[in-house]
Amino acid sequence: MTDDARPAVPQETDALIDHILHCFHAMHRADFASLIPLAERVERVHHGDPDAPRGLADALVALARDMEQHMVKEEMILFPATRAGGGGGILHPIAVMRADHDDHATNIALIRRLTHDLIPPEHACGSWRSLYGGAAALLDDLAAHIALENDVLFPRFESAA
DSSP states (O other): OOTTTSOOOOSSHHHHHHHHIIIIIHHHHHHHHHHHHHHHHHHHHTTTOTTSOTTHHHHHHHHHHHHHHHHHHIIIIIHHHHHTTOOGGGHHHHHHHHHHHHHHHHHHHHHHHHTTTTOOOTTOOHHHHHHHHHHHHHHHHHHHHHHHIIIIIHHHHHTTO
């Protein structure tokens, strides 16, 4: 989802969490569900092409798995705690979420390396170009998601604890 298509970021914490759930968690899940089979198809169809993104499907699966675990922790632990006002016990879950955010960088770097920074070769077919465009949008959304949590949501509770 582009910044232009994304609703404005709400100021109130519950509304901000709802925004994260709708604009990021739901969208990431949908994006991975479409990108992984597309990556598998591009790798299969273009297996003999030296520019083909070999291993991209596996890298997307790994990032999707890590993201799903992360989002479930947010949905089941962190967000209910923040909706309840936080408190001193909130610092540990926030620290875990920040560490997860840092860990996502490894998979993101691998995806960028495998795809030559998401730039398709001149001879890439429409599916290949669509895959890279979708992956670029996913990584942009993921960066916006992480920044919103790290820079807006988490500090509200870290400074209060």
